[in-house]
Amino acid sequence: MTTTTTARDVAHYAYRVTWSVADEEFVATCVELPSLSWLAASPEDALRGLRELVAEVVEDMLSSGEVVPEPLATRTYSGKFNLRVGEELHRQLALEAAERHVSLNQHVVSKLNRAS
Structure with a gap:
């Protein structure tokens, strides 16, 4: 992504929600930002929490001039x-x-x- 990335663009990232046996909760992850995850009691809450976190992280990356990963879905x-x-x-x-x-x-x- 370039510095023209918007919060809306984070919806294009590849998200996955799975059950974590160790945590006994659902864990949401993002392929493009593998260091981020979110645990919650329901898959919907895990995904919602992670999407909010990703939006915040991307906003911080943009404001500090860091390169933001392009969504896999929009790559050629x-x-x-x-x-x-x-x-x-x-x-x-x-x-x-x-x-x-x-x-x-x-x-x-x-x-x-x-x-x-």
Whole structure:
């Protein structure tokens, strides 16, 4: 995000609410600001508390000139990334792709889609 970020933009962040066995409460987290969390008795209260906290933190970051993370939802992606694997895994994947008569890229994309 740039310094034109508004409090409204924090609604675009990726939030998650899960049950915390250790705390015996719901915990809300924000992917873009992983150091922040909020505990509450209900998932709705946990999310509400965290969103308010995120808005305050983003406002503080902006006022102090810090770089505010851009929401994952508004980022653009090229569809390309480099991945380094060991020689043996590379060989295994290339062999599997050849056996299926597809490119190595198609084979790996297929595996990633099945895993997600």
